[in-house]
Amino acid sequence: MSRISQCFESLKADGQTALIPYVTAGDPEPWVTVPLLHALVDAGADIIELGIPFSDPMCDGPVIQKACERALKNDVSIRHVLKMVKQFREKNKETPIVLMGYANPIEAMGYHNFAELAKDAGVDGVLTVDVPPEESDEFRQTMDEHDIDTIYLVAPTTSPERMATIASFARGFIYYVSIKGITGAAALDVSEVSQKLSLLREKTSLPLGVGFGIRDGKSAAAVSEIADAVVVGSTLVRCIEEHADKLDELPAAVAGLLAEMRHAINARDLASA
Numbered sequence: 001m002s003r004i005s006q007c008f009e010s011l012k013a014d015g016q017t018a019l020i021p022y023v024t025a026g027d028p029e030p031w032v033t034v035p036l037l038h039a040l041v042d043a044g045a046d047i048i049e050l051g052i053p054f055s056d057p058m059c060d061g062p063v064i065q066k067a068c069e070r071a072l073k074n075d076v077s078i079r080h081v082l083k084m085v086k087q088f089r090e091k092n093k094e095t096p097i098v099l100m101g102y103a104n105p106i107e108a109m110g111y112h113n114f115a116e117l118a119k120d121a122g123v124d125g126v127l128t129v130d131v132p133p134e135e136s137d138e139f140r141q142t143m144d145e146h147d148i149d150t151i152y153l154v155a156p157t158t159s160p161e162r163m164a165t166i167a168s169f170a171r172g173f174i175y176y177v178s179i180k181g182i183t184g185a186a187a188l189d190v191s192e193v194s195q196k197l198s199l200l201r202e203k204t205s206l207p208l209g210v211g212f213g214i215r216d217g218k219s220a221a222a223v224s225e226i227a228d229a230v231v232v233g234s235t236l237v238r239c240i241e242e243h244a245d246k247l248d249e250l251p252a253a254v255a256g257l258l259a260e261m262r263h264a265i266n267a268r269d270l271a272s273a
Helices: 003-013 030-042 062-073 078-089 103-109 111-121 137-145 160-169 190-201 217-224 234-242 250-272
Strands: 018-024 048-051 097-101 125-128 174-177 208-211 229-232
Touching: 003 018, 018 030, 018 062, 018 208, 018 234, 018 250, 030 048, 030 078, 030 250, 048 062, 048 078, 062 234, 078 097, 078 103, 078 111, 103 111, 103 125, 111 137, 160 190, 174 190, 190 208, 190 217, 217 229, 217 250, 229 234, 229 250, 234 250
Parallel strands: 018 048, 018 229, 048 097, 097 125, 174 208, 208 229
Antiparallel strands: none
16 A cells, blocks of 8 residues: 555544645755755655746646746756755655646656656656647556556536546546636635536545635634545745745745644544534
8 A cells, every 4th residue: 555545544534624735846946856845744744745846837816836947946856856856855755745846847858757756755646737638548557557546637617427437547646626627716616516516426435625716724624524535735835935035934934824723624534423
């Protein structure tokens, strides 16, 4: 059983919802990333989604696009990201790490080479936005051979038939995109998301995470009522940008935002127990 599956199983047994923060590796400086990851875990992160900087992050809004630009100015490559994960694993062997990014850097490295290095570093899952499941046979097989979960997106416009296809390929959990558009673009409609998750649950027994549009404790708690995991990104990355000139304060500031969401989710979980 993968670290991701173990994490969700443990949380389910305790009646808790997973909290998954996203940050871009190397933003705003490479040396900040690993201390930031540890701070996020201390603040209540159950799984970490670590972004691989890319020059054309098509599904991301301006906030995360700028984060990628800052990281790329620091020459942060996919190899640097894997080294960061390996450094994180020196102190933390338990918290699952999911790499989020795009196909180009992974294909440039080669699927097999990437999978070997990712496994050695301690990566647990990979979400590649622009690799649709129908075109992912080689990628998915290579990741499976190295015990790395392939995680796929489901959108509000995804048909029930395609939900079933995605569910048959997915490992670890399925990431439901709560809004039509890019990250950080709009507030989410929880009732609409709930209806879509009900359809998706008919197709899979995998945990369902919801991201895009989660901005604070209130929205995180609302999503935790209907999902197995709450994924938050742009709000945290915006805080990173605001503290780009105060790097010593940055991990604590970002962790404080996440802790607020953790507290709100825990209160909701406790109320519904």
